[in-house]
Amino acid sequence: MRPHPGVWSRPSRPILALGLVGASFFALPFVALLAKAPWSSLPEFVRDDDVQSALSLSIITSLITTFLAVVFGIPLAWVLARSEIPGRRWLRALCTLSMVLPPVVGGVALFLALGRRGIVGGPLFAAFGVSLPFTTSAVVVAQLFVAMPFLVLTVEAALRSLDPAKEEAARTLGGSNWYVFRRVTMPSIQPAAVSGLVLTWARALGEFGATITFAGSFPGTTRTVPLATYLALENDLDQAILLSLLLVGVSFGVLVGLRDRWIGVAFGGGP
Amino acid sequence: MSLQVEIGVDLGDFSLAAAFTVERGETVALVGSNGAGKSTVLRAIAGLQPVDRGLIAFDGTVWDDPSIGTFVAPERRRVGVVFQQYLLFDHLSALDNVAFGLRARGVAAGEARRTAVDLLAAFDISGIAAQKPATLSGGQAQRVALARALAIEPDVLLLDEPLAALDVAARGAVRRDLDARLDQTHAARIVVTHDPVDAYALADRVIVLEHGCVTQSGTMFDLASAPRTSYVAELLGTNLIRGVLRGDLLVTAVGAELVVGAHDLADGEALASVRPQAISLHRERPEGSPRNVWRAEILNIDRSVDRIRVRLGSPFALVAEVTPSGLAVLERDVGDYVWVSVKASEVNLSAM
Numbered sequence: 001m002r003p004h005p006g007v008w009s010r011p012s013r014p015i016l017a018l019g020l021v022g023a024s025f026f027a028l029p030f031v032a033l034l035a036k037a038p039w040s041s042l043p044e045f046v047r048d049d050d051v052q053s054a055l056s057l058s059i060i061t062s063l064i065t066t067f068l069a070v071v072f073g074i075p076l077a078w079v080l081a082r083s084e085i086p087g088r089r090w091l092r093a094l095c096t097l098s099m100v101l102p103p104v105v106g107g108v109a110l111f112l113a114l115g116r117r118g119i120v121g122g123p124l125f126a127a128f129g130v131s132l133p134f135t136t137s138a139v140v141v142a143q144l145f146v147a148m149p150f151l152v153l154t155v156e157a158a159l160r161s162l163d164p165a166k167e168e169a170a171r172t173l174g175g176s177n178w179y180v181f182r183r184v185t186m187p188s189i190q191p192a193a194v195s196g197l198v199l200t201w202a203r204a205l206g207e208f209g210a211t212i213t214f215a216g217s218f219p220g221t222t223r224t225v226p227l228a229t230y231l232a233l234e235n236d237l238d239q240a241i242l243l244s245l246l247l248v249g250v251s252f253g254v255l256v257g258l259r260d261r262w263i264g265v266a267f268g269g270g271p
Numbered sequence: 272m273s274l275q276v277e278i279g280v281d282l283g284d285f286s287l288a289a290a291f292t293v294e295r296g297e298t299v300a301l302v303g304s305n306g307a308g309k310s311t312v313l314r315a316i317a318g319l320q321p322v323d324r325g326l327i328a329f330d331g332t333v334w335d336d337p338s339i340g341t342f343v344a345p346e347r348r349r350v351g352v353v354f355q356q357y358l359l360f361d362h363l364s365a366l367d368n369v370a371f372g373l374r375a376r377g378v379a380a381g382e383a384r385r386t387a388v389d390l391l392a393a394f395d396i397s398g399i400a401a402q403k404p405a406t407l408s409g410g411q412a413q414r415v416a417l418a419r420a421l422a423i424e425p426d427v428l429l430l431d432e433p434l435a436a437l438d439v440a441a442r443g444a445v446r447r448d449l450d451a452r453l454d455q456t457h458a459a460r461i462v463v464t465h466d467p468v469d470a471y472a473l474a475d476r477v478i479v480l481e482h483g484c485v486t487q488s489g490t491m492f493d494l495a496s497a498p499r500t501s502y503v504a505e506l507l508g509t510n511l512i513r514g515v516l517r518g519d520l521l522v523t524a525v526g527a528e529l530v531v532g533a534h535d536l537a538d539g540e541a542l543a544s545v546r547p548q549a550i551s552l553h554r555e556r557p558e559g560s561p562r563n564v565w566r567a568e569i570l571n572i573d574r575s576v577d578r579i580r581v582r583l584g585s586p587f588a589l590v591a592e593v594t595p596s597g598l599a600v601l602e603r604d605v606g607d608y609v610w611v612s613v614k615a616s617e618v619n620l621s622a623m
Contacts, residue, residue, distance in 0.1 A: 170360070
């Protein structure tokens with residue numbers, strides 16, 4: 001929303017100065033990344049096997065995560081928004097806890113639940129010999145744990161603001177619950193769902209803490225771009241900078257692509 | 272062949288208890304003030320509000336009866352609903368809105384679209400088939416909503432304030448159009464309204480709902496002649512005369528003429544309303560200014576509320592309201608003739 005033109009559109013100098021300090025605080029790191037970027041080693045960077053495998057692993061795992069988030073997250077959002085189960089508020093808090101939790105804590109918790117000696121992972125290993133940690137699947141599990149709340153919250157907010165009268169109208173026309181959900185509910189919340197989807201994907205792509213704790217950092221199987229960036233910092237600063245720029249570019253693209261409107265929808269803000 | 276409604280619904284501290292039947296091919300107006308329970312009745316019939324007590328059945332098939340644990344889901348009743356705000360699906364074209372019910376009931380896409388195309392043509396709105404609801408006028412949206420409800424060939428058709436969303440200028444034409452289209456359907460029809468003109472023009476019969484109870488039912492003339500509550504007397508107990516307007520004369524189907532007050536309507540079909548209080552009864556032919564004077568037989572005298580209503584015979588079926596002392600002075604009873612006068616300025620017109 002444009003600020004209302006008038007006396008408040010020209011802030012006083014102290015406010016302006018402090019605001020600009022805040023803005024430059026955000027701008028400076030990116031300026032530094034761009035300034036220090038070793039553009040001459042870019043061709044070599046692009047051809048690098050480690051970079052390529054980290055990149056393709058990141059893309060594949062984050063897309064699988066996004067897909068799984070849709071499959072489980074949209075029904076979960078529907079339950080949180082529409083059902084009248086007891087303790088729904090606690091359930092919502094639980095389902096969004098991982099957004100504010102340090103990701104490394106999430107990784108530890110996943111390890112205790114799904115690790116080879118975990119409360120679910122233990123019996124699973126005993127029965128089928130399946131062990132989840134330190135596999136590509138573990139990368140997806142870690143990403144899903146941290147990223148799915150973005151989709152759940154956006155879709156839940158959209159479902160809450162949707163007037164159920166249109167769904168009722170569809171029922172009277174002969175639509176079953178499922179038909180009405182597909183043909184009326186989903187199209188109505190589509191902008192919010194898309195925005196939640198993209199945010200979820202971006203969060204999954206940038207996931208670090210839970211991944212390195214639960215899945216480790218094995219080249220080709222669990223070393224995603226954020227992990228590769230952290231490791232490159234030790235021995236190849238140039239590569240770390242270029243990997244960082246790659247992630248910055250993707251994130252920035254997501255924000256520009258969604259624009260204010262969809263972010264507003266996502267967090268119940270907007271004009 | 273009828274819709275049977277005998278329901279009790281509790282919503283917080285509001286309680287509804289209503290019983291009535293509607294035949295196939297009949298239009299019933301459900302009239303009442305805000306909060307009387309009209310919408311709750313419609314929602315119960317459509318299956319959007321399960322009832323707490325009683326029964327809803329159509330042609331002997333039970334749709335809702337908590338005592339035997341029967342509840343038929345809304346999508347399995349054949350009830351077409353035209354909602355007050357129309358509730359068209361914004362993301363679908365007018366054509367796909369009309370085809371929605373058929374698709375939902377498993378009709379193949381091609382066939383559903385062909386039926387919808389035919390319906391839009393029958394409603395004279397083929398030109399807007401591809402348009403989204405946001406681009407339609409109120410009258411067009413109303414027709415799409417009606418076509419969408421009729422596409423499923425409903426057994427019961429419910430219309431919730433179908434004209435309320437329209438501006439006054441569009442209302443007359445849409446009302447006439449709606450009346451003609453309702454007559455072509457074979458469904459049992461219920462129109463919720465609080466406009467006596469709508470009830471008179473669209474419905475065969477009126478059911479009055481007040482504070483969750485049916486207080487009276489009958490034809491508009493029945494209600495005007497013998498209102499049982501002051502709500503009926505004040506809102507619905509007005510005289511409505513259908514005729515053809517020629518200048519300042521309204522000519523009825525039997526050729527009787529009524530001089531009307533100042534108006535800006537074009538010649539053509541019109542509806543005149545005359546308040547019962549505006550009709551004067553006299554023993555002798557009155558002198559003076561009234562331009563409408565005639566003799567009529569007293570058919571009935573009703574003293575049911577705190578007022579007396581006198582029902583008059585031809586040439587106009589009218590109801591006059593008089594005070595007890597006025598009736599005493601008149602010295603006339605049922606079967607006698609009286610002189611009737613109405614000032615032209617008391618005859619109010621609306622377009623049909």
